[in-house]
Amino acid sequence: xxxxxxxxxxxxxxxxxxxxxxxxxxxxxxxxxxxxxxxxxxxxxxxxxxxxxxxxxxxxxxxxxxxxxxxxxxxxxxxxxxxxxxxxxxxxxxxxxxxxxxxxxxxxxxxxxxxxxxxxxxxxxxxxxxxxxxxxxxxxxxxxxxxxxxxxxxxxxxxxxxxxxxxxxxxxxxxxxxxxxxxxxxxxxxxxxxxxxxxxxxxxxxxxxxxxxxxxxxxxxxxxxxxxxxxxxxxxxxxxxxxxxxxxxxxxxxxxxxxxxxxxxxxxxxxxxxxxxxxxxxxxxxxxxxxxxxxxxxxxxxxxxxxxxxxxxxxxxxxxxxxxxxxxxxxxxxxxxxxxxxxxxxxxxxxxxxxxxxxxxxxxxxxxxxxxxxxxxxxxxxxxxxxxxxxxxxxxxxxxxxxxxxxxxxxxxxxxxxxxxxxxxxxxxxxxxxxxxxxxxxxxxxxxxxxxxxxxxxxxxxxxxxxxxxxxxxxxxxxxxxxxxxxxxxxxxxxxxxxxxxxxxxxxxxxxxxxxxxxxxxxxxxxxxxxxxxxxxxxxxxxxxxxxxxxxxxxxxxxxxxxxxxxxxxxxxxxxxxxxxxxxxxxxxxxxxxx
Numbered sequence: 159x160x161x162x163x164x165x166x167x168x169x170x171x172x173x174x175x176x177x178x179x180x181x182x183x184x185x186x187x188x189x190x191x192x193x194x195x196x197x198x199x200x201x202x203x204x205x206x207x208x209x210x211x212x213x214x215x216x217x218x219x220x221x222x223x224x225x226x227x228x229x230x231x232x233x234x235x236x237x238x239x240x241x242x243x244x245x246x247x248x249x250x251x252x253x254x255x256x257x258x259x260x261x262x263x264x265x266x267x268x269x270x271x272x273x274x275x276x277x278x279x280x281x282x283x284x285x286x287x288x289x290x291x292x293x294x295x296x297x298x299x300x301x302x303x304x305x306x307x308x309x310x311x312x313x314x315x316x317x318x319x320x321x322x323x324x325x326x327x328x329x330x331x332x333x334x335x336x337x338x339x340x341x342x343x344x345x346x347x348x349x350x351x352x353x354x355x356x357x358x359x360x361x362x363x364x365x366x367x368x369x370x371x372x373x374x375x376x377x378x379x380x381x382x383x384x385x386x387x388x389x390x391x392x393x394x395x396x397x398x399x400x401x402x403x404x405x406x407x408x409x410x411x412x413x414x415x416x417x418x419x420x421x422x423x424x425x426x427x428x429x430x431x432x433x434x435x436x437x438x439x440x441x442x443x444x445x446x447x448x449x450x451x452x453x454x455x456x457x458x459x460x461x462x463x464x465x466x467x468x469x470x471x472x473x474x475x476x477x478x479x480x481x482x483x484x485x486x487x488x489x490x491x492x493x494x495x496x497x498x499x500x501x502x503x504x505x506x507x508x509x510x511x512x513x514x515x516x517x518x519x520x521x522x523x524x525x526x527x528x529x530x531x532x533x534x535x536x537x538x539x540x541x542x543x544x545x546x547x548x549x550x551x552x553x554x555x556x557x558x559x560x561x562x563x564x565x566x567x568x569x570x571x572x573x574x575x576x577x578x579x580x581x582x583x584x585x586x587x588x589x590x591x592x593x594x595x596x597x598x599x600x601x602x603x604x605x606x607x608x609x610x611x612x613x614x615x616x617x618x619x620x621x622x623x624x625x626x627x628x629x630x631x632x633x634x635x636x637x638x639x640x641x642x643x644x645x646x647x648x649x650x651x652x653x654x655x656x657x658x659x660x661x662x663x664x665x666x667x668x669x670x671x672x673x674x675x676x677x678x679x680x681x682x683x684x685x686x687x688x689x690x691x692x693x694x695x696x697x698x699x700x701x702x703x704x705x706x707x708x709x710x711x712x713x714x715x716x717x718x719x720x721x722x723x724x725x726x727x728x729x730x731x732x733x734x735x736x737x738x739x740x741x742x743x744x745x746x747x748x749x750x751x752x753x
């Protein structure tokens with residue numbers, strides 16, 4: 159499917175769901191997602207330009223004028239924003255996201271298709287954009303704490319600065335980028351919420367987000383392009399950071415073209431095992447990086463991400479987030495609106511690119527990632543991460559394999575689940591020490607009380623959307639089942655939030671503790687792991703050092719792995735799980751396996 163064909167399908171999807179005046183109430187959330195619907199105009203502008211056709215003119219006019227009609231005054235601040243933003247909780251977005259998107263696209267419409275509007279209409283669009291930018295966006299991008307939201311606002315400011323020649327908007331957009339850089343990690347990783355304690359949020363929100371990660375770099379590239387002087391926007395240090403951030407993105411991709419949701423700060427977004435709708439942002443960021451830095455691997459990853467996305471086009475022309483079971487929180491208005499970011503660089507997306515060439519071992523220590531690539535396989539290891547509760551935080555750390563792929567772009571593939579007590583490739587111990595049942599229950603309430611209420615809110619949204627069976631089961635799966643799981647007296651290696659991880663030529667070494675999901679460790683138990691990177695196989699040597707009494711040790715094999723030996727204690731295997739009951743204390747157990 160060519161990119162233009164793809165964009166035509168998405169454009170037609172939007173045209174079918176709109177009313178005669180551009181109105182559209184989401185059937186799931188029962189609200190008009192103005193900040194997502196506006197992107198339909200950006201898609202239509204790209205098609206108008208690509209095809210030299212006026213077939214999209216009325217769609218662009220209708221969407222732009224409907225969006226202008228949605229300007230409201232936020233009663234809490236007196237600022238002008240685009241409704242609904244965060245003024246209606248059903249919208250599942252913020253004022254900064256919606257107003258940034260609306261100002262961006264409306265300014266683009268005036269910049270590229272002014273002839274479609276009368277003088278009065280152009281004036282109303284300009285007045286709406288400049289009012290929102292001056293009273294809200296220029297301030298909000300400097301004070302909001304979520305980097306992706308800052309950058310979203312910066313897109314609106316930068317496009318408005320270009321269209322309406324306002325230097326103050328440009329300065330605010332550049333400052334927003336600088337502040338996001340200051341919130342980021344040295345290796346290019348970007349926490350979803352760098353300091354969650356400030357807003358009394360769970361610590362897991364400070365983890366990486368595979369869903370949001372590419373927006374930071376992609377939006378920064380866009381701001382630079384809009385202001386026509388990337389040196390003034392970025393500078394050498396910020397430019398190096400952006401390239402590092404794109405490199406983190408490529409390390410997150412498995413060879414099948416899908417990123418692991420086990421590395422996701424906002425776990426609650428996803429009921430599915432995977433998602434592809436963030437690929438719209440990924441393709442945009444990767445293509446911009448390819449154009450800027452000349453590295454062919456970026457375009458090759460973009461081609462793979464694009465192919466996976468278009469595999470999820472429905473007969474109606476629009477995309478869905480995944481195939482299979484699970485109802486995800488966002489809706490198709492979001493997912494199809496975000497395709498606009500592909501539309502903006504569509505002429506550069508390669509359809510027949512070669513697979514990315516393997517480049518050995520890459521380490522991203524601040525992000526807790528190690529990426530291994532050979533001609534025969536690729537793997538991603540997750541070391542340091544943030545604690546997890548029932549809604550937030552990366553599921554797997556401790557030097558555990560997050561993904562493993564054999565073959566160039568797919569083949570045999572193993573991926574970590576989002577919530578598990580015994581993760582594939584990890585080891586758990588049931589000790590005779592550690593916190594008792596009452597202490598474990600108290601810890602669960604401490605870490606999850608707020609999120610239990612939030613999960614019930616999500617279940618109610620699904621009830622109103624008509625997903626009754628899903629809504630009824632939702633609290634049991636995400637509250638009761640996870641509570642019972644957390645009350646078990648189990649510590650696991652993949653819950654270690656701060657393992658020691660070192661990279662040497664051909665070897666990755668890990669020293670991990672056995673922890674609970676909040677990162678609290680069981681003292682006296684250590685896992686020393688060594689990954690040996692061969693040309694054809696990845697061999698793993700595990701040494702468990704148990705200096706305290708442990709009633710049981712369990713190890714789960716990664717899908718497709720071969721268990722080569724277990725030494726030091728008697729063991730029993732059942733399926734992919736090996737159970738060991740140490741006969742003495744202290745004890746040392748050696749496990750060797752390979753992929």
